[in-house]
Amino acid sequence: MDKLDRKIREISEHxxxxxxxxxxxxxxxxxxxxxxxxxxxxxxxxxxxxxxxIISALLQEPDQxxxxxxxxxxxxxxxxxxxxxxxxxxxxxxxxxxxxxYAEAYEIGLTDNGIRKHRQEFxx
Numbered sequence: 001m002d003k004l005d006r007k008i009r010e011i012s013e014h015x016x017x018x019x020x021x022x023x024x025x026x027x028x029x030x031x032x033x034x035x036x037x038x039x040x041x042x043x044x045x046x047x048x049x050x051x052x053x054i055i056s057a058l059l060q061e062p063d064q065x066x067x068x069x070x071x072x073x074x075x076x077x078x079x080x081x082x083x084x085x086x087x088x089x090x091x092x093x094x095x096x097x098x099x100x101x102y103a104e105a106y107e108i109g110l111t112d113n114g115i116r117k118h119r120q121e122f123x124x
Contacts, residue, residue: 029097043087050091053078054101055118058110065109 008026012019039047057078058064066077075085095101100114110118 025097028093031093031097039087039090046084047087047091047094050078050080050084050087051095053080053084054091054095055110055114055121058101058108059115059118061109063109064115065107068106068108 008019008022011017011022058066066072074080074088078084078088080088092101092103095114096103098113099111100117102109102111
């Protein structure tokens, strides 16, 4: 644990990221990595489809990011139905744990890693 704490402090200092945000990212990564939320095979397939819609929509945005406000509805932004909306959080968390997307107070977008990974898949 000491090694983990040292690494968190090091990243926090060098990247200017709050330690709590780093710890939250680690927790999210662990949940995805060790599959604490087991989904039925059909739901897993739907989650993969949601992730493709998220990535495709964000790749088409200027600078691969979308500004948010109170009137933005994710089902409209990503063209999701009711079932997909119920699984959106899980789909997003998986992408975030793989460092492919980010979410801030008024903005969501693809990380550099996400752009590099998916650019070729969705070029029109």
